[in-house]
Amino acid sequence: QVQLVASGGGVVQPGRSLRLSCAASGFIFSSRPMHWVRQAPGKGLEWVAVIFMDANNKQYADSVKGRFTISRDDSKNTLWLQMNSLRPEDTAVYYCVSAAHPWGQGTLVAVSS
Amino acid sequence: QSVLTQPPSASGTPGQRVTISCSGSSSNIGSNSVNWYQQFPGAAPIFLIYRFDQRPSGVPDRFSGSKSGTSASLAISGLQSEDEAIYYCAAWDDSLNRWVFGGGTELTVL
Numbered sequence: 001q002v003q004l005v006a007s008g009g010g011v012v013q014p015g016r017s018l019r020l021s022c023a024a025s026g027f028i029f030s031s032r033p034m035h036w037v038r039q040a041p042g043k044g045l046e047w048v049a050v051i052f053m054d055a056n057n058k059q060y061a062d063s064v065k066g067r068f069t070i071s072r073d074d075s076k077n078t079l080w081l082q083m084n085s086l087r088p089e090d091t092a093v094y095y096c097v098s099a100a101h102p103w104g105q106g107t108l109v110a111v112s113s
Numbered sequence: 114q115s116v117l118t119q120p121p122s123a124s125g126t127p128g129q130r131v132t133i134s135c136s137g138s139s140s141n142i143g144s145n146s147v148n149w150y151q152q153f154p155g156a157a158p159i160f161l162i163y164r165f166d167q168r169p170s171g172v173p174d175r176f177s178g179s180k181s182g183t184s185a186s187l188a189i190s191g192l193q194s195e196d197e198a199i200y201y202c203a204a205w206d207d208s209l210n211r212w213v214f215g216g217g218t219e220l221t222v223l
Contacts, residue, residue: 035212044115045150045158045201047212059210095157099148099203099212102160102169 002026002101006094009107012086020107022079022096030074032100036081038092039106048094049081064090086111116141117202119215126223130190133218135202137183141213145205147185149178152199152217161200162187194222 008020020036036048049060049070058070069082079096086109093106118136125131135147147165150158160169162178165185177188185204189196202215 037212037214044217045203045214047214050212061211093157099205100163103150103157105157 002098004096004098004101004104006096006104006107009094009109011110011112013113014087014111016086017082017084018086018109020081020083020094020096020109022081022104024077024079024096024098027098027101029072029077032098034070034072034079035097035099036068036070036079036094037097038090038094038109040089040092043092046092051079083109088112115216116206116209116213117204117215119200119202119218121216122219122221124221124223125189125192127192127194129192130188131192131220133187133189133200133220135185135187135215137185137204137213139183140208141183141204141206142180142185143183144207147178147180148203149176149185149187150201150203152201158201189220192222196220197222 003025005023012018033052035050038046038048051058051070051072067085071080088111091111093108095103095106123133149162151161152158165180166178175191179186199217199219201217206213
């Protein structure tokens with residue numbers, strides 16, 4: 001069955017960096033655009049970024065543009081999100097998502113001094 | 114302010130049919146498919162409906178989706194207490210070049 005296992009979250013100070021990973025299985029990873037979506041505590045879902053099958057084609061939410069970088073390795077069925085210059089408002093559960101499949105559990109990022 | 118507009122709340126009694134709306138525009142719902150997600154407190158969203166009206170395996174046929182113009186709807190028939198959750202719609206937006214979500218509808222079973 002489809003699995004999307006996100007990892008790499010944790011507590012980090014403002015201004016620092018964190019790299020999230022997502023291991024995908026159960027579907028043809030290379031044939032799907034992949035997204036990162038986040039959910040701040042008590043809030044709704046917020047789209048963060050997408051990377052298309054052409055890995056050079058990426059889009060970002062305005063709130064993270066210039067700070068976050070999405071990337072993928074189809075040979076490893078893996079998605080990443082490099083997060084730099086983190087802010088307290090980046091605190092959220094981060095999910096890696098394929099629009100055609102169930103979501104995984106997500107990984108919690110807490111930005112706090 | 115969400116690009117897709119959902120009512121913040123909805124309610125119904127057990128056995129009733131409830132509909133949740135999702136209003137968008139020609140650049141999102143009008144030209145791209147809509148997904149619906151169900152979320153319980155403290156849990157990841159559950160993939161409920163895709164391509165407007167398709168159910169992933171394991172989703173009860175009490176859940177159905179539809180589209181009319183630039184709006185989509187999720188209908189839940191034979192409402193059950195375990196359907197109490199927050200429901201989100203989502204669609205790709207061709208003008209914004211991003212995936213957009215509704216603000217979520219909290220469903221209460223009275």
